[in-house]
Amino acid sequence: MPPTILVADDSTTMRMIVKSVLSEAGWQVLAASNGKEALDLAQTSPVDLVVSDWNMPVMGGRDLIEGLRRQPQYEDLPVLVLTTEEDAISKSAARDLGVNGWLNKPLDPEVLVELAAELLGAAPQG
Amino acid sequence: MSSGLDLSQFYETFFDEADELLAQMEQLLLELDVQAPDIEQLNAIFRAAHSIKGGAATFGCFQKLAETTHLLENLLDAIRRGEMALRVDMVDTFLETKDVLKSQLDAYRASEEPDDAVYERICAVLRQLAEEGPGGEHAAAAPAAAAAAPVPTPEPEPQPEPVVAAPVAAEPATAAASGDLPTRVHIRKVSEKDAASLLEEMGNLGHVLASDRSGGALTVWVQTSCSADDIEAVCCFIIDADQLQITREAPPAQAAAAPAENSIEQFEQAAATFAPQAAAPTAPAAPAAPAASAPAAASRPARAQQAPAADKESTSIRVGVEKVDQIINLVGELVITQAMLAQTASTLDPVLHDRLLNGMEQLERNARDLQESVMSIRMMPMDYVFSRFPRLVRDIAGKMGKQIELQTYGRATELDKSLIERIIDPLTHLVRNSLDHGIETPEKRVAAGKDPVGQLVLSAQHNGGHIVIEVSDDGGGLSRERILKKALSQGMAVNENMPDEEVWQLIFAPGFSTAEQITDISGRGVGMDVVRRNIQDMGGHVQLSSVPGQGTTTRIILPLTLAILDGMSVRVGEETFILPLNHVTESLQPVEDQLYTVAGNERVMHVRGEYLPLVEMHRVFSVGGAQQDPTQAIVVIMQAEDRRFALLVDHLVGQHQVVVKNLEANYRKVPGISAATILGDGSVALIVDVFALARANREKWAQPEAILN
Numbered sequence: 001m002p003p004t005i006l007v008a009d010d011s012t013t014m015r016m017i018v019k020s021v022l023s024e025a026g027w028q029v030l031a032a033s034n035g036k037e038a039l040d041l042a043q044t045s046p047v048d049l050v051v052s053d054w055n056m057p058v059m060g061g062r063d064l065i066e067g068l069r070r071q072p073q074y075e076d077l078p079v080l081v082l083t084t085e086e087d088a089i090s091k092s093a094a095r096d097l098g099v100n101g102w103l104n105k106p107l108d109p110e111v112l113v114e115l116a117a118e119l120l121g122a123a124p125q126g
Numbered sequence: 127m128s129s130g131l132d133l134s135q136f137y138e139t140f141f142d143e144a145d146e147l148l149a150q151m152e153q154l155l156l157e158l159d160v161q162a163p164d165i166e167q168l169n170a171i172f173r174a175a176h177s178i179k180g181g182a183a184t185f186g187c188f189q190k191l192a193e194t195t196h197l198l199e200n201l202l203d204a205i206r207r208g209e210m211a212l213r214v215d216m217v218d219t220f221l222e223t224k225d226v227l228k229s230q231l232d233a234y235r236a237s238e239e240p241d242d243a244v245y246e247r248i249c250a251v252l253r254q255l256a257e258e259g260p261g262g263e264h265a266a267a268a269p270a271a272a273a274a275a276p277v278p279t280p281e282p283e284p285q286p287e288p289v290v291a292a293p294v295a296a297e298p299a300t301a302a303a304s305g306d307l308p309t310r311v312h313i314r315k316v317s318e319k320d321a322a323s324l325l326e327e328m329g330n331l332g333h334v335l336a337s338d339r340s341g342g343a344l345t346v347w348v349q350t351s352c353s354a355d356d357i358e359a360v361c362c363f364i365i366d367a368d369q370l371q372i373t374r375e376a377p378p379a380q381a382a383a384a385p386a387e388n389s390i391e392q393f394e395q396a397a398a399t400f401a402p403q404a405a406a407p408t409a410p411a412a413p414a415a416p417a418a419s420a421p422a423a424a425s426r427p428a429r430a431q432q433a434p435a436a437d438k439e440s441t442s443i444r445v446g447v448e449k450v451d452q453i454i455n456l457v458g459e460l461v462i463t464q465a466m467l468a469q470t471a472s473t474l475d476p477v478l479h480d481r482l483l484n485g486m487e488q489l490e491r492n493a494r495d496l497q498e499s500v501m502s503i504r505m506m507p508m509d510y511v512f513s514r515f516p517r518l519v520r521d522i523a524g525k526m527g528k529q530i531e532l533q534t535y536g537r538a539t540e541l542d543k544s545l546i547e548r549i550i551d552p553l554t555h556l557v558r559n560s561l562d563h564g565i566e567t568p569e570k571r572v573a574a575g576k577d578p579v580g581q582l583v584l585s586a587q588h589n590g591g592h593i594v595i596e597v598s599d600d601g602g603g604l605s606r607e608r609i610l611k612k613a614l615s616q617g618m619a620v621n622e623n624m625p626d627e628e629v630w631q632l633i634f635a636p637g638f639s640t641a642e643q644i645t646d647i648s649g650r651g652v653g654m655d656v657v658r659r660n661i662q663d664m665g666g667h668v669q670l671s672s673v674p675g676q677g678t679t680t681r682i683i684l685p686l687t688l689a690i691l692d693g694m695s696v697r698v699g700e701e702t703f704i705l706p707l708n709h710v711t712e713s714l715q716p717v718e719d720q721l722y723t724v725a726g727n728e729r730v731m732h733v734r735g736e737y738l739p740l741v742e743m744h745r746v747f748s749v750g751g752a753q754q755d756p757t758q759a760i761v762v763i764m765q766a767e768d769r770r771f772a773l774l775v776d777h778l779v780g781q782h783q784v785v786v787k788n789l790e791a792n793y794r795k796v797p798g799i800s801a802a803t804i805l806g807d808g809s810v811a812l813i814v815d816v817f818a819l820a821r822a823n824r825e826k827w828a829q830p831e832a833i834l835n
Contacts, residue, residue: 011177012444013140017133017184055173084180084199088330092359106183 003048003120004028008038008064009082010056014107018051018082021109022116035059039067047077049120051112054083054090062090065097078119082107133185140181141235142444144191147174148231149513152224156516160214168206171220175199178227190245191230197252198223204256219255221517223248308335308349311357312371316344320364327360447543450503454689457493457500458785464493465782465806497783501687505540508586508595511550512537515557515584522561529568529578530561535585541593542687548664549595549684552657556597556680557582559654564601564678574675576600592666592708593686598679604630604672630670634658662817664688665706665800667766693784693803695811696762696775698743699752702811703775704784704803705762709816711770713762713778721756731761731772738763739823742774746798746819752776766820773819786813798822 005027009015015031023029030045032038036059038052050068054061061081068074081094082103091102101115151174154167175198182192198220204210226248230240309332313324321344328334332350339345350357354372361370471479471486512534523530541549565571565580572578583598606629613620613632620632636655658668666684685691685708693704720732721740729740740761744752753759753776761772784803789796789812800815 010173011181012143013136013181014177014184016139017136020136055169055176057170057173084176086330088327088360089356091327092356095359105180106186107180 002026002028004030004045005049005051005116005120006030006032006038006042006047008032008035008050008052008056008061010034010053014053014082014105017107017109018112021107021112022051025113025116027116027120035061035064035067038064042068042071042074046073049116050077050079051082051116052079054081054085054094062093062097065094065099069097080112080115080119082112137185139444140185141231144178144181144231145228147178148224148228150174152221152517153513155217155220155224156520158212158217160212160217163205163212165206168202168212172199172202172206175202188230188234190240191227191234194223194227194230194245194248194252197249197256198227201252201256216255219251223252308347308374309354309357310373311344311346311348311361312373313344313346313361313365314369314371315342316365316369323364324361327364328357331357331360445503450500454500454504457497458689458787461493461497461783461785462804462806462808464489466808469806494783497690501542501689502540504543504687504689506543506546507537508539508541508546508593509537510546511553512584512586514550514554518554518557519561519582522558526561527567528561528565528580530565530580530582533581533583535583536587539586539588539593540686541586541684542689544688545664545684545686548660549682552660552682553584553595553597555654555657556682557584560597560599560601560678564599564603566602570602574602588686589683593684595682595684596679597682598677600677603674603676603678604633604670605674609633626672627670630672633670634668665817667817689786691784691786691803691813692781693813694762694781695779695805696743696760697777697779698747698775699749701747701749702779702805702809703743703747704811704813705764705773706813706816707781709764709766711763711765713760715759716756716761716772718757729756731756733763733772736770738770738772740772740774741819741823743814744774744776746822764816764819766816769820769823771820771823773814784811784813 005022007015007018007022007029008031009018010033012033015033019029019031030041030047032041034056035052038050039059041047042050050065052061052064059067061083065079068077068079076098079097079099080101080103081099082105083090084105086104094102100119103112103115151171154171154174158164158167158171175195179192179195179199182188182195201210201216202220205212205216226244229244233240311328313321316324321339324344325334325337325346328337328346328348328350332348335347335349337344337346348357357372358370468486468490471483474483476483515534516532519530519532522528560582565582566574566576568578571580581600583596585596585598587594606626609629609632610620610622610624613635616635618632618635620629634654634657661668661682661684664684665688666682669681669683670678671681672678685706691704692707694707694710696703696705714733716731722730722732722737724730730737731740732738740756742756743749744754756774760775760777762775762778764771764773784805786801787803789799789802792802796812798815798818799812800818801813802810803813805811
């Protein structure tokens with residue numbers, strides 16, 4: 001079973017691109033259009049990495065990661081934020097939540113794949 | 127690991143999404159209360175720009191779109207953060223930007239490069255807005271208000287108020303006096319590249335007062351409300367914590383001067399940065415609205431009746447229309463096959479073939495349900511059309527110095543996609559007419575004892591198999607006198623005693639316009655006739671009602687879909703024709719005394735006090751072998767628009783839902799026939815174009831009463 005990556009982005013285009021970049025790299029990808037959907041998905045199927053946008057309707061990246069962290073199985077889940085936001089407050093909040101990387105759009109597919117590989121290699125796979 | 131992913135496969139998704147986002151953005155902008163913008167709305171507008179930029183930049187080949195959205199996004203960001211106060215003219219500019227973005231998007235979609243001049247201009251305007259800061263001169267005049275009201279913040283967490291730092295840049299002494307010492311961030315052993323990013327991060331945190339780069343270390347004095355922890359957190363994306371040292375102290379004098387070369391100017395700019403946002407909530411109305419926005423301010427913002435729909439986040443999939451049409455077509459074939467089987471099965475002995483016949487019944491139910499579900503895929507809410515009008519009304523009202531409030535009802539009412547797209551133009555024309563000729567100027571309205579604000583109401587509702595769309599205004603109403611005068615001058619056959627309904631119908635004549643003054647908005651003489659023709663082409667019709675001094679209501683009545691039709695099949699000679707059921711009012715067998723011959727060999731039929739022209743199907747369509755004697759045949763009374771006529775056929779066959787097949791696509795246009803269908807036995811039947819028959823008849827029977835006398 002290849003590791004599963006959960007992608008959360010409210011933009012359909014971004015979601016599709018990220019999804020196909022990651023699945024072409026050989027991972028299983030689940031996609032959600034906001035934090036709430038992502039949280040729900042993470043309940044039903046175990047996730048090994050989260051790639052999330054920051055500013056999303058309904059539930060943003062911050063609340064998503066917080067919600068994940070509250071669950072024992074996701075305490076140490078690797079998380080990448082992929083966003084256009086660049087403000088320091090958000091970044092610092094992300095760091096406090098144990099986010100492993102902050103990628104700014106425009107997306108560079110190679111960087112994303114590289115980082116994901118690194119994080120998945122280091123993360124316990126279950 | 128990453129293969130050369132072909133991003134172009136996502137273009138279409140991006141275009142569609144961006145289209146939707148732009149529409150959303152426009153709606154949100156129009157709903158925005160300039161004096162007290164809702165932070166959630168600002169955030170949603172920002173997010174729309176943000177998503178478009180993110181996508182455009184990722185593809186790397188929509189440069190202009192990416193740059194334009196980038197500039198827009200920056201401004202929106204500053205506004206949602208409360209760093210810049212919103213003004214009416216900004217909303218105007220944003221709306222204009224939205225239009226430019228849309229045209230850029232359309233250009234890219236058509237594989238063209240967007241217009242350079244337009245791009246340059248809008249970018250210049252946006253940059254100008256960003257540079258001039260929030261207020262211009264009037265804002266700088268009120269720096270005292272700065273300390274007053276708290277700035278609304280978009281995020282729940284405590285926000286820094288970077289603007290507070292601005293005046294400090296010029297006069298560090300003030301800051302020191304207030305005990306608000308800047309933060310000194312010292313980072314050891316940092317590369318050139320990291321130093322640049324760190325400096326940028328600091329800039330995001332607050333106001334960088336000074337920086338110093340020596341001995342591989344970077345020292346930054348920054349005025350910020352962020353705690354040392356926050357600063358550390360930010361820097362730790364770039365460097366290790368042990369390289370970092372954070373203290374509070376004033377910057378060295380010479381360093382402080384460095385970033386603020388034109389300190390006076392900067393002070394003024396800085397003052398401008400916070401003055402209006404602080405002033406806006408406390409003094410809502412007058413001073414914040416600059417003179418530049420006068421025309422727009424004159425019109426009360428057009429407001430949709432309903433609050434922003436909560437269903438924006440519903441899950442959906444995107445499917446090409448041709449795929450849906452394909453399914454509809456196939457289901458249509460299935461229904462026809464089912465009908466054929468049913469016809470064959472009906473000849474079987476029900477006792478012997480009990481199970482088969484039960485199965486046939488089941489199949490019929492399933493086929494019908496399937497057809498209904500598939501048809502519902504093509505249905506779209508009227509909101510798709512109505513949502514364009516707040517903008518139009520706002521623009522035109524501003525241009526004409528009128529005050530107009532737009533209300534819409536029945537936004538969720540659904541209509542077939544192909545119809546919804548075709549209704550936009552006629553409806554736009556009607557709305558423009560109301561704005562231009564219907565609703566009066568505020569002065570005129572007040573003089574007539576009316577509210578200076580005119581009401582324009584758009585509504586849509588289902589009524590049987592139809593949708594009724596109304597455009598209604600409380601303006602001056604149509605002038606019977608003027609219409610008659612104009613009609614006379616154009617040589618139309620009119621008389622003083624015509625009923626109102628017939629007078630109103632005159633404005634649908636080609637080339638008819640009563641506008642006293644031709645404006646650039648409507649009244650060019652092409653108009654209502656085109657509106658009516660468009661609507662008739664959709665199988666619908668238009669009704670008008672008007673009361674002088676109280677307003678005009680235009681009602682458009684359309685079938686819900688063009689793909690299936692409830693029809694009555696009739697027999698004429700060897701041919702079967704389908705009459706659209708919604709035009710059939712009754713059928714009866716005429717008796718001799720009901721029939722009168724007039725003017726040559728035309729006949730009329732007297733039905734309950736009304737003389738109806740008799741239209742003989744076999745004559746209209748030259749069908750041989752038909753019943754010639756009306757008393758041996760059947761008459762179907764048809765209603766088209768405001769006209770009724772008696773249609774003579776041999777006999778009625780039955781009622782069914784038929785799948786409409788385009789005749790032009792499969793054969794050619796036939797006068798008097800709107801389409802064709804395939805019957806249960808596999809034969810082709812023609813669907814009668816009731817309006818065409820009524821029109822052909824009306825020309826002959828302009829005034830039946832006159833001829834009768």
